[in-house]
Amino acid sequence: MSGRHTVGAPFALSDPAGRRVALEDFRGRLVLLYFGYATCPDVCPTDLAIIAHTLRALGPQGEQVQPLFVTLDPQRDKPAVLREYAAAFHPRLIALTGSQAEVRKVATDFKVFFEQVRLPGSKRYTIDHTAYTFLLDREGRFASLFPPGTPAERMGFLLREQLAVAPP
Numbered sequence: 001m002s003g004r005h006t007v008g009a010p011f012a013l014s015d016p017a018g019r020r021v022a023l024e025d026f027r028g029r030l031v032l033l034y035f036g037y038a039t040c041p042d043v044c045p046t047d048l049a050i051i052a053h054t055l056r057a058l059g060p061q062g063e064q065v066q067p068l069f070v071t072l073d074p075q076r077d078k079p080a081v082l083r084e085y086a087a088a089f090h091p092r093l094i095a096l097t098g099s100q101a102e103v104r105k106v107a108t109d110f111k112v113f114f115e116q117v118r119l120p121g122s123k124r125y126t127i128d129h130t131a132y133t134f135l136l137d138r139e140g141r142f143a144s145l146f147p148p149g150t151p152a153e154r155m156g157f158l159l160r161e162q163l164a165v166a167p168p
Contacts, residue, residue, distance in 0.1 A: 038077045039126075
């Protein structure tokens, strides 16, 4: 990630209830944005568990941070699946979806790579993807990113730094 390219852009996707949720809906709060899919066997659940642990460790300050999960597999991650998946990690985690084109646009804006990979001899597939957690500031702009497996303590430290910055 260099400072020469914009990371992220405003977006709107649908939550499991079908409501459109826009990034600007969270203006004034920090956003932890994660891209993944519900049947991911390891990285996604690990990172989402870290995000949830971090929010709990922040205590009341955690209310100023909105976690968002954007599925990279809208074909399989239907609303009921996303509702249950998000709830398994944290009650405030909002799972978002859209058409293949909408998801691709948001992922591309955040420089997230993903592709379906067919499992040999099967009609099933997995998704190879970038697994960063993006930290967006109170204006919805890219502030930082956390690589996969970033410890909750490190994430919490950086969130506390951002929370200490006076809101606009």
